[in-house]
Amino acid sequence: xxxxxxxxxxxxxxxxxxxxxxxxxxxxxxxxxxxxxxxxxxxxxxxxxxxxxxxxxxxxxxxxxxxxxxxxxxxxxxxxxxxxxxxxxxxxxxxxxxxxxxxxxxxxxxxxxxxxxxxxxxxxxxxxxxxxxxxxxxxxxxxxxxxxxxxxxxxxxxxxxxxxxxxxxxxxxxxxxxxxxxxxxxxxxxxxxxxxxxxxxxxxxxxxxxxxxxxxxxxxxxxxxxxxxxxxxxxxxxxxxxxxxxxxxxxxxxxxxxxxxxxxxxxxxxxxxxxxxxxxxxxxxxxxxxxxxxxxxxxxxxxxxxxxxxxxxxxxxxxxxxxxxxxxxxxxxxxxxxxxx
Amino acid sequence: xxxxxxxxxxxxxxxxxxxxxxxxxxxxxxxxxxxxxxxxxxxxxxxxxxxxxxxxxxxxxxxxxxxxxxxxxxxxxxxxxxxxxxxxxxxxxxxxxxxxxxxxxxxxxxxxxxxxxxxxxxxxxxxxxxxxxxxxxxxxxxxxxxxxxxxxxxxxxxxxxxxxxxxxxxxxxxxxxxxxxxxxxxxxxxxxxxxxxxxxxxxxxxxxxxxxxxxxxxxxxxxxxxxxxxxxxxxxxxxxxxxxxxxxxxxx
Amino acid sequence: xxxxxxxxxxxxxxxxxxxxxxxxxxxxxxxxxxxxxxxxxxxxxxxxxxxxxxxxxxxxxxxxxxxxxxxxxxxxxxxxxxxxxxxxxxxxxxxxxxxxxxxxxxxxxxxxxxxxxxxxxxxxxxxxxxxxxxxxxxxxxxxxxxxxxxxxxxxxxxxxxxxxxxxxxxxxxxxxxxxxxxxxxxxxxxxxxxxxxxxxxxxxxxxxxxxxxxxxxxxxxxxxxxxxxxxxxxxxxxxxxxxxxxxxxxxxxxxxxxxxxxxxxxxxxxxxxxxxxxxxxxxxxxxxxxxxxxxx
Numbered sequence: 095x096x097x098x099x100x101x102x103x104x105x106x107x108x109x110x111x112x113x114x115x116x117x118x119x120x121x122x123x124x125x126x127x128x129x130x131x132x133x134x135x136x137x138x139x140x141x142x143x144x145x146x147x148x149x150x151x152x153x154x155x156x157x158x159x160x161x162x163x164x165x166x167x168x169x170x171x172x173x174x175x176x177x178x179x180x181x182x183x184x185x186x187x188x189x190x191x192x193x194x195x196x197x198x199x200x201x202x203x204x205x206x207x208x209x210x211x212x213x214x215x216x217x218x219x220x221x222x223x224x225x226x227x228x229x230x231x232x233x234x235x236x237x238x239x240x241x242x243x244x245x246x247x248x249x250x251x252x253x254x255x256x257x258x259x260x261x262x263x264x265x266x267x268x269x270x271x272x273x274x275x276x277x278x279x280x281x282x283x284x285x286x287x288x289x290x291x292x293x294x295x296x297x298x299x300x301x302x303x304x305x306x307x308x309x310x311x312x313x314x315x316x317x318x319x320x321x322x323x324x325x326x327x328x329x330x331x332x333x334x335x336x337x338x339x340x341x342x343x344x345x346x347x348x349x350x351x352x353x354x355x356x357x358x359x360x361x362x363x364x365x366x367x368x369x370x371x372x373x374x375x376x377x378x379x380x381x382x383x384x385x386x387x388x389x390x391x392x393x394x395x396x397x398x399x400x401x402x403x404x405x406x407x408x409x410x411x412x413x414x415x416x417x418x419x420x421x422x423x424x425x426x427x428x429x430x431x432x433x434x435x
Numbered sequence: 436x437x438x439x440x441x442x443x444x445x446x447x448x449x450x451x452x453x454x455x456x457x458x459x460x461x462x463x464x465x466x467x468x469x470x471x472x473x474x475x476x477x478x479x480x481x482x483x484x485x486x487x488x489x490x491x492x493x494x495x496x497x498x499x500x501x502x503x504x505x506x507x508x509x510x511x512x513x514x515x516x517x518x519x520x521x522x523x524x525x526x527x528x529x530x531x532x533x534x535x536x537x538x539x540x541x542x543x544x545x546x547x548x549x550x551x552x553x554x555x556x557x558x559x560x561x562x563x564x565x566x567x568x569x570x571x572x573x574x575x576x577x578x579x580x581x582x583x584x585x586x587x588x589x590x591x592x593x594x595x596x597x598x599x600x601x602x603x604x605x606x607x608x609x610x611x612x613x614x615x616x617x618x619x620x621x622x623x624x625x626x627x628x629x630x631x632x633x634x635x636x637x638x639x640x641x642x643x644x645x646x647x648x649x650x651x652x653x654x655x656x657x658x659x660x661x662x663x664x665x666x667x668x669x670x671x672x673x674x675x676x677x678x679x680x681x682x683x684x685x686x687x
Numbered sequence: 688x689x690x691x692x693x694x695x696x697x698x699x700x701x702x703x704x705x706x707x708x709x710x711x712x713x714x715x716x717x718x719x720x721x722x723x724x725x726x727x728x729x730x731x732x733x734x735x736x737x738x739x740x741x742x743x744x745x746x747x748x749x750x751x752x753x754x755x756x757x758x759x760x761x762x763x764x765x766x767x768x769x770x771x772x773x774x775x776x777x778x779x780x781x782x783x784x785x786x787x788x789x790x791x792x793x794x795x796x797x798x799x800x801x802x803x804x805x806x807x808x809x810x811x812x813x814x815x816x817x818x819x820x821x822x823x824x825x826x827x828x829x830x831x832x833x834x835x836x837x838x839x840x841x842x843x844x845x846x847x848x849x850x851x852x853x854x855x856x857x858x859x860x861x862x863x864x865x866x867x868x869x870x871x872x873x874x875x876x877x878x879x880x881x882x883x884x885x886x887x888x889x890x891x892x893x894x895x896x897x898x899x900x901x902x903x904x905x906x907x908x909x910x911x912x913x914x915x916x917x918x919x920x921x922x923x924x925x926x927x928x929x930x931x932x933x934x935x936x937x938x939x940x941x942x943x944x945x946x947x948x949x950x951x952x953x954x955x956x957x958x959x960x961x962x963x964x965x966x967x968x969x970x971x972x973x974x975x976x977x978x979x980x981x982x983x
Contacts, residue, residue, distance in 0.1 A: 109536070109538070109539065109558070110536050110539070110582065110584075111535075111536075111539060112558070112559075165788075169785070171787075171788050171791070171792075217966065217970055220969070220970050220973070221969055221970070221973045223787055224729055224787045224791065224928075225924075225969055225973045227729070227787075227788075227791065228729075228920065228924055228965075228969065229966060229969040229970075231920075232921070232924075232962050232965045232966045232969065233966055235917060235958070235962045236958075236959050236962040236963055236966060239955075239958040239959045239962070240959050242955075243955040243956065243959075293557070294555075296557055296558060297554060297555055297556060297557055297558060298542075298543070298546045298549070298553060298554040298556075298558055298561055298564070299554040299555060301535075301539065301542075301543055301558060302543065302546075302554070304534075304535070305532045305535060305540075305543055308532040308533055308534055308535070309530065309531065309532050309533075311530070312526075312530050312531065312532070314493075314513065314514035314515045314518075315492070315514050315515075315518055315523070315524060315601075316515075316518065316543060316544050316546070316547070316600070316603075316604070317515050317518035317519050317546075317547040317604055318515050318547075319513070319515045320515075356913075360795065363792070363795070364796075367792060397803050397806065397807050399799045399800070399802065399803035400799075400800055400803040400804060400807070402799065403796045403797070403798075403799035403800035403803065404796075404800055406792075406795075406796040406799070407776070407793055407796035407797060407800070410780060410789055410792050410793045410796060411776070411779050411780055411793065414783070414784070
């Protein structure tokens with residue numbers, strides 16, 4: 095057809111999306127190193143408060159990961175992801191109260207997240223765009239209010255007195271009452287959730303979701319049923335949120351209906367947007383950042399929402415890729431330079 | 436080449452109709468697309484050409500009539516099923532994924548050549564799709580732009596990519612909706628050569644406005660007017676048809 | 688006679704209470720639905736503007752301004768705020784990628800800030816302004832507090848006025864034209880930017896007015912918008928996003944459902960029932976009962 099293109103390698107190996115994901119992995123690695131140093135320091139000085147606070151930040155980072163899978167990759171804004179986080183928390187608490195075993199609670203939360211995620215996904219995926227946001231919001235509200243009014247689930251008090259469990263892998267085990275031990279465990283657990291999400295998003299299925307965010311209609315003409323792809327993304331996000339919620343009663347010893355409410359869902363959305371939607375690692379950093387802001391600003395005024403709200407608005411207006419968007423492109427450039435021979 | 440199933444034509448459209456309100460946008464349209472021929476649908480604006488494409492490609496459901504692909508009834512099937520059955524289409528207005536790279540767009544479009552479970556393995560394992568995307572990059576002269584975002588391509592490049600995406604899944608029939616829309620004269624010539632080249636492997640049906648191109652490119656022409664087929668036949672015969680002269684060329 | 692007593696002393700008062708709430712919800716929902724119908728923006732800060740209206744009324748009332756004056760002053764005070772929010776914030780992201788999501792997020796952030804500012808200024812505890820009209824009347828054997836009667840009538844007048852402005856005036860025609868096709872409207876000489884900002888300000892002012900009207904019945908506190916906005920969103924969705932008639936019908940219907948459900952089932956189940964209606968509505972008829980502003 096045209097004159098032959100100037101000598102440039104037709105480089106299928108250098109895939110921008112894979113490079114972007116690798117850049118996220120670099121940042122995730124930095125986070126793990128920092129967290130390990132923090133844990134060592136915390137354990138050395140015998141700290142409990144900050145270790146537990148950081149553990150909670152990581153648990154909510156798991157919820158934010160779920161929101162990012164939907165919002166940042168599939169283009170679906172969930173305003174009710176707390177539904178699955180709370181589901182995981184309640185199921186885990188109930189299981190632990192019956193059988194004090196981590197793996198039983200994990201299995202129950204996995205199963206509940208999958209089943210309820212499928213049902214919720216079938217309902218929510220009937221609509222798109224703002225209607226999806228509002229229906230997820232509505233579903234979480236319905237379930238939240240029902241739990242709030244159900245005496246068997248502790249109604250407005252929630253479930254208290256979840257026993258301390260021993261979390262074991264083969265010969266190695268530790269008690270969930272140990273702040274440093276639980277922190278390290280939750281760190282590993284959330285990083286596994288991150289790795290699984292990253293893996294899925296780097297498969298053709300994940301690429302399909304990314305394509306759907308830009309142009310869902312065209313995906314059908316590539317031979318894929320958009321509704322099915324959206325449902326898969328929804329169920330994955332439900333399971334990630336549920337598995338994150340399952341950790342909550344192990345840390346706090348109780349669960350309450352607030353875990354299901356809009357404040358929880360909304361916080362996860364703020365976390366993702368502030369950290370950087372569509373980066374996965376932004377959800378992790380965002381959660382830590384918000385926790386730091388809350389506890390730091392909270393130490394001299396209880397009005398941290400003004401600070402968080404203004405920061406969030408500024409990010410929405412000025413930083414469409416969030417705070418991670420300030421850093422990650424530089425790492426991407428470094429990585430793609432490295433790959434050139 | 437795959438064996439031709441029961442000798443049926445690649446595409447057969449029978450009595451296809453749809454209405455929008457009182458408007459009969461496509462009204463009792465029937466025609467056949469024979470294997471390895473270039474069939475072109477022409478007609479004045481509003482004749483129902485694009486609606487016809489939307490009906491055939493599953494973007495719209497017909498009210499009446501049938502769409503048969505190699506003799507199999509696929510009337511009203513959703514687009515993804517038609518694509519899997521071997522019917523692919525491009526769009527008049529470029530309709531792609533602006534943020535994806537050119538290579539990734541083609542790899543994604545080629546993914547249906549892979550076994551389904553490959554979708555759950557890292558993309559680098561999808562070697563068939565990667566090879567197909569690489570071949571398409573070469574064939575459509577987009578290799579130099581492989582790593583660029585689709586949004587960064589020129590109009591002509593986007594139009595070529597639009598065709599390449601439709602071709603990626605190795606369809607039996609390729610529907611091209613005004614492939615040269617908005618192109619310069621030189622680009623149009625090149626695209627015509629490309630389509631002729633494609634027609635060696637795949638049956639092509641297109642909508643086209645450039646009459647010179649239609650006459651030189653087509654084996655078979657279907658003329659639509661006010662939702663109906665006004666005439667069909669070889670280009671020269673159609674051009675000579677007085678009814679076509681009146682309706683389409685605007686003079687008797 | 689037990690049946691009549693039941694009607695007179697139990698069911699009817701409950702329905703009147705529901706009607707008063709319904710009128711108030713419609714006022715809030717009207718603002719939401721106009722903003723969505725015209726700008727395509729889900730205003731997540733709408734509940735906070737409702738609270739802001741109540742607090743501004745509280746503050747002005749405490750320096751001695753009469754309630755009647757506040758009914759006019761508070762919406763007027765919110766107009767410029769709404770106008771500036773639209774021009775200064777929403778327009779910044781309006782033309783970006785995913786307008787629905789970014790404007791929703793932006794107004795969500797704004798809501799958080801307003802709520803916390805109200806907490807900072809007035810404290811977290813509820814305030815209870817005095818009822819401007821005390822006493823009550825008996826209508827057809829049902830006792831109705833005077834203020835609720837006033838609320839129902841005043842609200843109905845405002846709703847009718849809004850509908851008249853949108854559907855009967857030249858201004859309303861411009862608004863509807865801009866909602867239908869902004870480019871076409873602009874080419875016809877409609878000042879689209881001002882219409883957008885004006886419509887947002889108008890919606891916000893309606894929320895503020897609802898805040899003033901409801902303050903004497905419900906307490907005034909910074910998070911008062913939260914629960915109320917859920918109901919307003921439900922009303923907007925069930926009625927059809929962007930439909931004024933839909934907001935009125937759905938608002939009155941859903942508040943009656945709440946009122947009756949709290950009698951026959953239990954007050955704690957009213958929210959799940961109403962949200963359940965919304966979810967079912969979204970599933971079977973996402974466009975709601977009525978069509979969108981400018982489109983029907």
